[in-house]
Amino acid sequence: MMGDRFSQLVAAEDLAATRELLERDPDLAHRLRSVALEKAGALSGLYHHNVRVGNLMCRFPAAGADNLDRRTYEENDVLRAIQPHLGRKASHLVYEGQGWSVHAYEEGRVLHELSPPGRPVPRLVLDDTVDLFRRLTDVPLGDMGLPPWWPEDGDSVGFGLRRAIQASVAHWKSTRWFGREFDLLGLPLQPHRAMVGRLTKLTPRPFQLLHNDLHRGNIIVRPDGHAVFVDWELATIGDWVYEVATHLHLMRYTEGDRQYLLERCLERMPPASTEGWQADLETYLDLNRVQSAVNDTVRVILKIRKERLSPAEKGEMVLALTGTLNTAGRIWGMEKVLSPDEVAAAVQAGVVGE
Template sequence: MNWRSLYERARVHGDAAAGYYNDNIRVDTPDGPVVVRIPIHGADMMDLRPWREDRVLAAIAPHVRDAPRLLHVCADPAFQVHEFIAGDVLNDVAPRGVPVPPHVLDDVVRLFTQLARVPRLPDVPAYWPADEDTVAFACLLSDLTQRVYDTFRADYAGLFASLAIPADPLRPVGDLWRDLTPRPFTCVHADVHRRNMIVAGGSTTFLDWELALWGDPVYDLAVHIHKMGYLPEEHDALVTRWQAAMPSAHTTGWRHDLDAYLAHERIKSAIVDSVRYSQLFAKGGPYPYPEPDLLASLTAKLNAARPHWHIHTPLDSRTVETALR
């Protein structure tokens, strides 16, 4: 396979599925389609990314069944080639408000149990918390969110004010962090949501491992719940199955800590997505989904965060649109 030729073909391809950090381009080859992932130059860093995705995929390959295979990686120019996963993006067949296919909940729980068996990720940064130090791990998360807020607070002061994002948005999280329960760390995907899940033939494949961490498995559950927007009965079924399937040491004290991580994720989304969506509106797109859906999504995220700031009057989409424009 001429990997550089694949890269060059991907670069000139006009149809890319863009995330926040990579463009994903399908390229057809004589052996079948593949996906070329090319980093987006100059992307604002709003998530922890201490591991290279190719290192993560190599580490999980013997243990995680439902992840794409890494076919090639190149440092200069930077790109990866992943196997192409045929099927439907879950968000296309079951967007928020629509029940997911019956197998999806079991597939998600199986993923989390498989991640619990992955050995410690290689090349752990020197600053990384010791195993079971959930407080230090959580502080890494909120410290990054605070840095994002501090980075954009001057340029986006008017936007933050109009959306009632307070000057100290992470204050509610600090008290919650102090009471976290120590738990063994696992590999954490940290981005399992409807647009990163391919369903086909009664099974699910989980994409985009660029945000993977070594940390608290309850955090992975919290991020997933936050980003999925499950129906209430789906939420309850997932949590019940997760608790039954995970090793008991990984679920100790989970109820309080799940709520703590959810509080952080709601606040983070309100800050990060206000900036990201404002940038999209300023550029006039391209939008990941229709503009009214974009507004509804950000409005819901802001309203989920507001109770943590003791603001009990919800925003409406018109107010959010005015702020963004």
């Protein structure tokens, strides 16, 4: 009997009925969790493991995930707030268990596989991304609530400085484990300090909900060509120009796609959200570049330490990190240009020193 009900559960397309069934029957929810855990690791993200079971996706926090990016909200709270405004354009929360959750499985291909970085993105996906930005302005800030330590609505300067402070704290904490590597790579003790003067000149703009991690791995392209936006664990509230800067930094668009996206955004976003956007976009892009230099250094070291990588894979990662560090170095005033050999030696020093 349990087997019949379980098969019906994971094949059901009525999400409301599925939620009701899981909430009413703890044994069935436990069975779903057990089946998913047996398959854990089939799909994985930086912060969560995602396991498909029929028409459902079970989501578990990834053990040992780094905390370089501070959370403002619990992901499930975000999903509940955006559901009335985004519908199936975003992850659909079906059930929340203790330490795990169930989402509707989204049929389609991850954009990273369909269009890798540097390759053109389907125009329908670009249009859906702009539509996402616009729809997020409709989510009332009161539905989420601003944390007591957060800048007031419209305080773009306070928001920008808060992001820089959060990144600086993450960097400072990382020096406990990676200080030797940071020194070898020439990272300053306060790499984000170079951004403070520019951040104090940001134009005030109204706050809205931000996805804050919108890259090609977090966009699923359905068979009909439309996009679904997933992985909302880093969502926050703040200046939309920061959102688009972070998105551009992560996506590595072609110049044509970049221009198309910006033009559509300027057409559809409220005028108050785009006021003074050009200068501030460059400021936020540089803030992202500095933050990436720190975070990517840590993640490359950890990946090389924990995973069995081929020489080609290591070389590709080192080459990308070299570019990231040299780009950020120009922002914080580093005179020396690093070579891939120097970066490889610094990363390897941490491994050998264990």
